[in-house]
Amino acid sequence: MRILKKATDLRKALPRKKSIAFVPTMGALHAGHMALIKAAADSHDLVVASIFVNPTQFNERSDLQKYPRTPKEDAALLKAHGCDFLYLPDVADVYPDGMKKNAAKNIDFGPLTATMEGANRPGHFDGVAQVVSRLLEIVEPDTLVLGQKDYQQVAVIRAMIQRLDLLVRVLVVPTVREFDGLAMSSRNKLLNTDERAAAAMINRQLAAVVAGLAAGWPTQPLEQMALSALGEHDLLDPEYVQIFDGDTLLPYLDGDNVRELVVATAVRCGDVRLIDNRIVDLPNP
Template identity: 40%
Template structure:
């Protein structure tokens, strides 16, 4: 496995050692890797001749400085995991390498996708995501890029960015990788107490119940049930729950048989923020 810390060295490697017709798969990460990340790497390895992962904790997508400071950094462990799974190339840049002296975001128009759900609670977050993903795509020039569906809004926004910027990258969403109790795998899970991690099964079980209830009850009734359900649980505070159109991400008041919908949820366990979502169509 090759590890590069500069754009110049990575591009030199690609231009000199990678056959021109090689298909490149790319998995951008912020490190603190878990089985969900590794499942993306394995998918890329199956579908491409060269798989590249990046590890970069991107400062411009954090709306709270303390979240950036607390984000786990486990670089040596991450590199070993990537080597063990068979990743070919790792891009490990510094903040200076990516941003030079200007640590700021581009401004993007994602046709309103950025204003829904996460966008209402995390100011500037998706400009930061768009900035780093666009930059990494320009550096790596992948054919395929892989993202987990846990961050479904992010996935849709990256697909929109690729279209609007005429980038020749196929963005692929991969199923959410879950812990045995259903909790969506996240680097933040490591910060949960043993009790919180166990009880966090309520998030996924709630989504599963929503999928059944929406067949019988109205969207408003289901929303009210979720709010009431979390008020009874002492360990978790509901930030938001919404049923939204998969394409526009706008919340809906009724379900039509010809459209695709997802239930989205964000929950706090003390200061630790957990998100999840579930398709309501299959």
């Protein structure tokens, strides 16, 4: 695996006659990221990963500063799982003209950013669109590989690709979970022992909502029950539990005909903010 810190060097190194899959990350890698690398390697000639903690998508400076950084361990993990190129830049290389330049800044994402993460983290998705558009400009991959755990982020990136008319396909890989169902996340490393045990309740409540929907229970009571159950735990502070249309990200109204039904949540566990979602298997009509 080649490690390159400059965009110019990466562009020169990539052979353009081979299919390229790109996996953007912020590091602190785990098995969930490796599932993305495997999916990329299974269907492409070359796999490019990036590790870049993007400052423009953090609402809180303290969150940016404490984000776990383990570049040596990450590089070894990527190499062991078949990554061919690692782009490991600094801020100046990603944003040579400054962080105010943003190819995606004029995109109106409408309802895709009006709820959930968009409502709770103003400006977050502007930063996500900014960095992903810049990384796609650098790598020019055939396929962008993303994880389902960041469901809303995937929807925003898809919309950005469409609005900017970028020639890249999006491949979404299912969420990888810990033994107790907690979605794998780089932020899990910041949890202490008690917080880690409490965090397992997030997936249990999502699973309960999914079961209720499958049984035909109404939406709002299910959301409120999950919020209440999470909020009763001393170490958990839920921000939202929302059931929504996977295409529009608008709140689901009971009886709506949707292609994909999703329940998502964001929960603060101690000082760590965790997100997760579950896709509901709808019965055939």
